[in-house]
Amino acid sequence: MRNLFRQNAVFISLSLMLLIALGLALLCVPKGELHLLLCDHHTPARDIFYRYYTQVAEWFPYVVCVAILLFGRLGDGLFASACQAFAALTTQIIKHILVAPRPLTWFAEHMPDVQLPLAEGVRMNYWLSFPSGHTTSFFALTFAVCVLLTRDSRLSRLSRDLIQFLLFFAAAVGGYSRIYLSQHFTADVFGGMLVGCLITIVCYAIFSRFEDRKWYNYRVFTKK
Numbered sequence: 001m002r003n004l005f006r007q008n009a010v011f012i013s014l015s016l017m018l019l020i021a022l023g024l025a026l027l028c029v030p031k032g033e034l035h036l037l038l039c040d041h042h043t044p045a046r047d048i049f050y051r052y053y054t055q056v057a058e059w060f061p062y063v064v065c066v067a068i069l070l071f072g073r074l075g076d077g078l079f080a081s082a083c084q085a086f087a088a089l090t091t092q093i094i095k096h097i098l099v100a101p102r103p104l105t106w107f108a109e110h111m112p113d114v115q116l117p118l119a120e121g122v123r124m125n126y127w128l129s130f131p132s133g134h135t136t137s138f139f140a141l142t143f144a145v146c147v148l149l150t151r152d153s154r155l156s157r158l159s160r161d162l163i164q165f166l167l168f169f170a171a172a173v174g175g176y177s178r179i180y181l182s183q184h185f186t187a188d189v190f191g192g193m194l195v196g197c198l199i200t201i202v203c204y205a206i207f208s209r210f211e212d213r214k215w216y217n218y219r220v221f222t223k224k
Helices: 002-007 009-028 031-039 044-053 056-071 074-098 103-110 133-149 157-180 186-210
Strands: none
Touching (some): 002 186, 009 133, 009 157, 009 186, 031 103, 031 157, 031 186, 056 074, 056 133, 074 133, 133 157
16 A cells, blocks of 8 residues: 555645645535536636546546456556446445435526526536536546556656656546536545545555556556
């Protein structure tokens, strides 16, 4: 576990800072006001960008997992796949226990005079808001990929730090897309981040124990 935190210090530190910032915002600003503050910046170009970027979480993580399974070590592919699978399962269990209202439903009940800015062409959801599944997927994937890439001893310290920053940024933009599109509240994104990161840490703790096993290092196309 020490290696995980040392090699991924940038990604973990940025994630912690964002969680703290979101947590403080949630404590200091009422739910509805915070959502309006963060989502009320629509332009046609941003609508198109976030509409399509948010969809990356629906298919790209699984493409990456399959690619690692085929072209990397079997154990690495299973690790990345387990991060996605268990993060998604945890998220769905919590969603169906809480059955929290999405922004459209919540605003219709609590602030009916407010018209949320919506992006054209986005199919809106009304329930199962907490936590954000897309945010969970974004952070589980980027953290897992970060773990795998930063282990490469051939990379310089600067390269490792840059990779971590870019992966964190990609996940953070994905999380914000859910607020921008009014599919989720800030609390939902906070919860999705937490689930995605914690599940990845748990999966690392399990799979790192088997790195010296033959099955873990098996490669589909290249034998080593």
